[in-house]
Amino acid sequence: MSRPEYTAPPEVFYNESESRKYTSSSRIQHIQASMTLRALDLLALPPNQFILDIGCGSGLSGEILTKEGSNVWIGMDISPSMLATALDRDVEGDLFLADMGNGVPFRAGSFDAVISISAIQWLCNADTSAADPKRRLARFFDSLYSAVRRGGKVACQFYPKNDEQTSSILAAAKSAGFSGGLVVDGEESRKNRKYYLILTSGSVGADDINLDGVTVDKQKAVHRKKGAETRKDYIKRKKDVMRKRGKLVALDSKFTGRKRKTKF
Template identity: 45%
Template sequence: MSRPEHQAPPELFYNENEAKKYTQNSRMIDIQVQMSERAIELLALPDDEPHFLLDLGCGSGLSGSVLEDQGHRWVGFDISSAMLDVALEREVEGDLLLGDLGQGLPFRAGAFDGAVSISALQWLCNADKTSHHPTKRLYKFFSSLYSCLSRTARAVFQFYPENSDQMELMTTQAMKAGFFGGVVVDYPNSTKAKKFFLVLMCGGAAPLPKAMVEAEEEERISYSSKRDQLKKMRGKPLKRSKEWILEKKERRRRQGKPTKSDTKYTGRKRSGRF
């Protein structure tokens, strides 16, 4: 089966039909959420502190919603207008920007405490136009990212490398831009569960985080439930509960964002049958 990035440029591949999958396919959503939670874990942020984070290739805002759930503020950046439209329909709390990562990031120096990216980095290795040179585009992206991160920040990319040469190209350009770090491979002996994370650090060389292996699978599965338990203990409403929805809508109103009115149906669970 052909890889998505070989079928069309991202702004064309992620059209309205593809964008709808990210609100209708529960399996796709679950995988995206799990990878986002792992990426945030690899950021190694101080506990119980909100941070200002960048979501690169944010798509429909699934990874951004995970950032919200953990109490962080975020800005999303993506090249697909169709995917960003879905994010707006979902009323995500992050600010959304339309743009091409390969042309660099337009943010001020030191603006963000960290960055995450899910399934986007490999697209920069393609030359979709005659003017595209993957090496130059990767360096432009990484150098502008390095500039807009604080000097203690990390950036974590979950990606799907096509081969070892592509992975070396990415890491080489990141190091040229000033980053330290490398690739963490979770479940390296598993065909289905194997995941690649490029972990980049701004503040100097440091040991890479430990990769997950099969013996830790049970701990991985229970991660979300543990997070919900901690939230409950801290007095925070559980995700998707009525209190959680009302609190989220109130935050949007305070931010001056368009928000649907509260009704007797707000937060009510649907039966799934019509």
């Protein structure tokens, strides 16, 4: 069976019929829910976050965002039919029609966190001669870095075609300024393997960021209470959890597809 991204552009492939078929499938609902829950588990977000759902489709992942932690969310997708299906289902989030390959069109520092389920692999596909995957990836991650507040987190579950696509995605995220890495669940099973790109935009007190003339002022450092967990200890603890639950490949390491342990 051909991969959807090699069949037609997403706004064409996910027409009215395909959108309703996709959304009504109990199998798809289960898979989307499990991957969204896994992404939230990896992010370890506090409740009541303002979250952007990239490639939100008909709102299946958004429903999980609402149920888990009473989060407020905005969903963006390139398919009008998918968004129309989401409206018919009366999902809780606000919906925005946009192509992620043209960038994330929100004001700098808008979101506490971002998730994307089964979407960013489309950036690696050139639907027209003018669509350069490398440039689309760069625009996406550069604008995403700006849209997330300092210290904000990102989880992108995706299906790469090959190791080259994975390396291109990791390189674009690193070039944009993100830190983080790749968690691979079910690495021993090609059929059930899941890739999660887990990123952070930095820490409180990082340098200003700019996008199209918009500047986010530097935030003041947060003073820790005596005896509170330090940032270094927190990062070490999260690394240990992530290593136990999935293989971690750091952004500053070359992805080869071979089994190995790589430091974050």
